[in-house]
Every structure is written in structure tokens, then in C-alpha cells.
Amino acid sequence: xxxxxxxxxxxxxxxxxxxxxxxxxxxxxxxxxxxxxxxxxxxxxxxxxxxxxxxxxxxxxxxxxxxxxxxxxxxxxxxxxxxxxxxxxxxxxxxxxxxxxxxxxxxxxxxxxxxxxxxxxxxxxxxxxxxxxxxxxxxxxxxxxxxxxxxxxxxxxxxxxxxxxxxxxxxxxxxxxxxxxxxxxxxxxxxxxxxxxxxxxxxxxxxxxxxxxxxxxxxxxxxxxxxxxxxxxxxxxxxxxxxxxxxxxxxxxxxxxxxxxxxxxxxxxxxxxxxxxxxxxxxxxxxxxxxxxxxxxxxxx
Numbered sequence: 001x002x003x004x005x006x007x008x009x010x011x012x013x014x015x016x017x018x019x020x021x022x023x024x025x026x027x028x029x030x031x032x033x034x035x036x037x038x039x040x041x042x043x044x045x046x047x048x049x050x051x052x053x054x055x056x057x058x059x060x061x062x063x064x065x066x067x068x069x070x071x072x073x074x075x076x077x078x079x080x081x082x083x084x085x086x087x088x089x090x091x092x093x094x095x096x097x098x099x100x101x102x103x104x105x106x107x108x109x110x111x112x113x114x115x116x117x118x119x120x121x122x123x124x125x126x127x128x129x130x131x132x133x134x135x136x137x138x139x140x141x142x143x144x145x146x147x148x149x150x151x152x153x154x155x156x157x158x159x160x161x162x163x164x165x166x167x168x169x170x171x172x173x174x175x176x177x178x179x180x181x182x183x184x185x186x187x188x189x190x191x192x193x194x195x196x197x198x199x200x201x202x203x204x205x206x207x208x209x210x211x212x213x214x215x216x217x218x219x220x221x222x223x224x225x226x227x228x229x230x231x232x233x234x235x236x237x238x239x240x241x242x243x244x245x246x247x248x249x250x251x252x253x254x255x256x257x258x259x260x261x262x263x264x265x266x267x268x269x270x271x272x273x274x275x276x277x278x279x280x281x282x283x284x285x286x287x288x289x290x291x292x293x294x295x296x297x298x299x300x301x
Contacts (some may be wrong), residue, residue: 001198001199001264001265001269001272002197002198002199002200002263002264003036003067003104003142003196003198003199003200003235003237003262003263003272003295004163004194004195004196004197004259004261004263005194005195005197005250005254005260005261006108006109006110006161006163006190006191006192006193006194006195006259006260006261006265007192007193007195007250007253007254007257007259008190008192008257008259009102009103009104009191009192009193010027010154011082011100011105011189011191012048014103015100015101015102015103016079016082016098016099016100017099017100017101017172018097018098018099018212019078019093019096019097019098020092020095020096020097020112021077021090021100021289022078022137023044023076023077023078023079024042024091025040025042025044025049025076025077026040026042026066027041027042027045027048027218027277028041028042028043028044029041029042029050029254030071030077031059031062031064031092032035032059032060033058034056034057035052035057035058036055036057036246037052037053037054037055037057037240038052038053038217039051039102040049040052043063045063046063046205047072047075047076047078048062048063048072048073048074048075048076049072049075050062050065050070050072050073050124051070051071051073052067052069052070052071052086053067053068053069053070053071054069055143057069060090064176073111074088074089074120075177075276077091077093078090079188080187081096081098081186081188082188082189082191083121084188084249084258085120085187085188085300085301086112086113086187086188086275086300086301087187087228087232087301088115088187088251089115089185089186090186090187091115091182091183091184091185092184093179093182094178094180094181094182094183094184095176095177095179095184095187096175096176096177096184097174097175097176097177098171098174098175098184098189099172099174100172100175101134101171101172101173101174102167102168102169102170102171102173102174102191103169104169104192104193105168105169105193106167106168106173106191106192106193106238107163107164107165107167107169107193107194108161108162108163108164108165108190108191108192108193108194108260109121109161109162109163109165109167109173109175109189109191109263110159110160110162110189110260110275111159111160111175111177111186111188111189112158112159112162112186112188112189112190112260112274112275113158113159113180113185113187113188114137114157114158114159114177114185114186114187115156115159115179115183115184115185115186116137116140116156116177116178116184116185116186116255117136117156117178117180118134118135118137118178118186119134119135119137119160119166119175119176119177119178119196120132120133120134120135120172120174120175120176120178121133121135121162122173122174122176123165123167123171123172124167124171124172124173124174125170125171125173126293130166130171130301131135131165133150133162133165134164135160136159137156137157137160138155138156139155139156139157140199142183159274159275161260161262161273162195162216164194164271169190170212170222173191173268174193175189175274181189185190187275188209188258188300189257190259190260190275192199192260195249195250196264196292197239197247197250197293197295198204198237198238198239198247199237199238199239200235200237200238200263200272200297201235201236201238201292202218202234202235203234204236204270204272205233205234205235206231206232206233206234206271206272206295207231207233207234208229208230208231209229209232209244209298210227210229211227211228211229211230211301212224212225212226212227212228212229213225213227216265225261226279228243229301230276230296230298230299230300230301231276231298231299232296232298232299233261233272233274233276233294233296233297233298233299234294234295234296235272235294235296236292236293236299237292237293237294237295238258238279238291238293239263239283239290239291239292239294240289240290240291240292241285241288241289241290241291242243242286243267243284244283244285245249246284246290247283251278251281254277254278255275255277255278257277258275258276258277258300259275259276259277259278259297260274261273261274261297262273262274262278274297274299275299276297276298276299276300277296277298277300278296278297279296279297279298280296281293281294281295281296282294
């Protein structure tokens with residue numbers, strides 16, 4: 001089983017050329033309008049939603065504000081798929097479409113937080129379609145008995161990783177996320193270059209990390225505050241020592257970035273797949289030929 005990461009490409013106005021999600025979550029901020037406390041606006045420059053913190057809010061640009069007048073809430077619906085979070089999802093009835101023109105070579109894509117029956121990826125070289133694949137998202141991994149097969153209902157995969165498609169500079173990549181008769185959703189989309197780091201040693205570890213907390217009310221009774229969860233993935237990779245500089249350069253390149261990672265091979269990946277960031281790491285070197293590279297990744301909510 002091989003371990004891969006996708007070095008993410010930035011998606012800005014230059015790359016995102018079209019989407020069927022309008023950017024109309026709230027009115028656009030207007031310098032001549034006086035806003036009351038609690039009023040919400042958007043900025044199509046920053047693609048963010050802001051909430052007024054005070055009454056009499058006039059002439060204060062939310063993009064330049066230091067937090068005195070405006071609270072930066074989150075990305076707009078259209079741009080929620082590129083805000084480095086899974087929990088803030090882009091959504092639209094029936095179908096979501098994005099058209100992206102990469103400004104760097106891009107041979108991999110990973111989609112997280114999906115609610116979809118199917119995902120279609122098309123690549124265009126001018127007017128010529130050079131790649132077109134549709135992936136049905138039904139997940140049979142939850143079928144563990146005849147009962148669950150008959151009565152368990154349809155379970156859909158929440159993420160999809162794809163590599164090896166021809167997303168070169170100037171090509172157009174069309175992404176279609178379909179949920180006919182329901183609300184299509186996607187939490188985050190990573191596009192970029194796929195890198196194979198090494199071979200996974202046996203006994204990788206996946207830890208469930210709860211962010212819920214226990215508090216107390218005025219009478220001393222316990223209150224459970226649910227705050228979601230993340231995962232910590234601890235793997236050891238076998239890497240030819242001669243490739244150690246390459247691996248360390250790749251790890252340094254994605255440091256501090258929302259990075260997709262996944263295991264590949266002929267068998268199941270056992271849950272070694274996610275959106276996260278690299279924790280502190282080191283690489284012991286065995287000059288005899290192969291080194292064991294411990295790697296820890298923490299997923300993002």
C-alpha cells in the first residue's frame with residue numbers, strides 16, 4: 001500500500017472561471033448604507049460573509065476592518081469549497097458545477113464532505129474533450145450482512161480521490177456534483193500535483209480526536225458541549241534513502257497547507273484518506289538502502 005499526498009493548487013478568481021452557485025448569500029457591502037447590529041453583507045472581492053457588530057455602521061469596509069465594526073463569519077456559499085474546511089459546505093439543489101482553469105500542472109483532485117449520488121470530472125483542451133469520467137458514489141462498504149443489504153438503505157461515500165487526469169496549464173476542468181432531487185454538497189476541493197511518498201508499513205494508527213467538552217451549569221450539573229471531531233493519522237513509510245531529500249522537500253512544500261492524503265494500491269485503504277495538515281516530523285536515515293519515515297497528519301473539520 002502506497003501513501004500519497006496532493007500538493008494543493010491555490011484557487012482564486014484567476015482559476016475559478018464559472019460556477020452555477022450565485023454569490024448572493026447577502027447584499028453586497030455598500031459604502032453609502034448604514035448597517036444595524038446583526039446585519040450581514042458579503043464582499044465579492046474577498047468572497048466572505050460579514051456581520052455588523054454595531055449600530056450606525058457607515059463607511060467601514062469589512063475587508064479592511066480590524067474587527068471593530070465587522071465579524072468575518074465564513075466564505076460565501078460559492079467559495080466554501082475552497083476555504084480549507086470540510087464543515088462549511090457549498091450547497092445547491094440538485095447539482096453543483098465548477099469550471100477551473102489551472103495555472104499550474106494539476107493531475108489530481110480530491111473532494112471532501114460530499115453529499116452526492118455521482119461526481120463527474122471533465123477536462124477540456126479548448127473545444128476538445130480529452131477526459132470525461134463519472135463516478136457513482138454509492139458505498140458498499142457498509143453492507144456487512146444480508147439484513148444491511150436488504151434494509152440498510154443506500155450509503156454514499158463522503159469523499160472521492162482521483163489522479164492521473166490531464167489537468168495541464170490552460171486546460172479547463174469541469175466538476176459536476178449531482179444529487180438529483182436533493183441538496184448537493186461539497187465541503188472542500190483540493191486540486192494539485194500528486195506525490196507518492198513511500199510504502200506504508202504495517203500497523204498504521206488512526207486516532208479519533210473529540211473536540212466536545214464537559215461544562216457545568218449554575219447548579220453544578222454537567223453539560224456536554226458537542227464540538228465535532230477530527231482524526232490523527234500516524235503512519236510509517238518505507239522510503240529509499242536516496243529519495244529522502246525528495247520526500248522532505250515535498251513535505252516542506254505542503255507545510256501549513258490544507259493537503260489531501262490517501263493510500264493507494266490494489267486493496268482497501270482502511271480509512272487512510274483525508275484532508276489535513278502535516279504535524280512536526282523527522283526522517284531517520286539508514287544509509288544501507290531504505291529508511292523508515294514516521295509521519296503524522298491531523299485532519300481538518
